[in-house]
Amino acid sequence: MTDTNELKKIAGYRAAEFVEDGMVVGIGSGSTIAYVIEALGKRVAEEGLNIVGVPTSDKTRRTAAKLGIPMYNVDDVDHIDLTIDGADEIDPEFAAIKGGGAALLWEKIVAINSSRNVWVVDEGKLAPKLTHYLPVEVIPYGSDQLFKRLEAKGYKPSWRLDQNGNPVRTDSANFLIDLHPTDITDPFTLGRELTSMVGVVEHGLFLNIVDKVVVGRDNGVEIFDAHPQPLI
Numbered sequence: 001m002t003d004t005n006e007l008k009k010i011a012g013y014r015a016a017e018f019v020e021d022g023m024v025v026g027i028g029s030g031s032t033i034a035y036v037i038e039a040l041g042k043r044v045a046e047e048g049l050n051i052v053g054v055p056t057s058d059k060t061r062r063t064a065a066k067l068g069i070p071m072y073n074v075d076d077v078d079h080i081d082l083t084i085d086g087a088d089e090i091d092p093e094f095a096a097i098k099g100g101g102a103a104l105l106w107e108k109i110v111a112i113n114s115s116r117n118v119w120v121v122d123e124g125k126l127a128p129k130l131t132h133y134l135p136v137e138v139i140p141y142g143s144d145q146l147f148k149r150l151e152a153k154g155y156k157p158s159w160r161l162d163q164n165g166n167p168v169r170t171d172s173a174n175f176l177i178d179l180h181p182t183d184i185t186d187p188f189t190l191g192r193e194l195t196s197m198v199g200v201v202e203h204g205l206f207l208n209i210v211d212k213v214v215v216g217r218d219n220g221v222e223i224f225d226a227h228p229q230p231l232i
């Protein structure tokens, strides 16, 4: 059994090959994407790859910039050609849960403004059904009341806390509430319900977004197309 980090690395390096000279690239967040950034940094240094990156978190912005990738804010580019991001769990319909690293809001904004989206995961993230906890980014004001409403709906919320027991703040200074619903039978309905709740900024269900999934497996990299006619 190959080490998970090795699976993330082979998949990350393969996904970085989708990036072409001249592209504006959305760059995701998390431990898998760290390998994509590493691979892109090498291509910039060794091949003179000429790209512009759009970060999905402050951490990604700093890491990529250190490796010589020019980074622009999402509002400072007129388009994004391709976004490469990680995921916490992906089901067979290519629905995913994201936000385990607290970056879901910027990730979703960058993803929906991108012409194409590629996700990179190790095979342990592929699941027959979505069962991962579901992160929800919320406005701090009134969030105790929102928490109670989520509890009353049976979604078993918990606060995302840091090692000191304080609420984690996202890059937009919001809080995160992680839901543990017993069963996500219809992610679209659940997503709409969460979005309609006052105080919710965004949720970690990413539906109808991805074009390709690059999976690191024990026996190599496998690539799945989310569309009958692949866009990439």
Ligand SMILES: O=C[C@H](O)[C@H](O)[C@H](O)COP(=O)(O)O
Residues within 6 Å of the ligand: 028, 029, 030, 031, 032, 033, 085, 086, 087, 088, 097, 098, 099, 100, 101, 102, 103, 104, 107
């Ligand atoms: O908020 C974080 C993102 O959605 C990440 O892409 C996701 O949590 C996967 O992260 P990792 O590659 O570290 O498992």
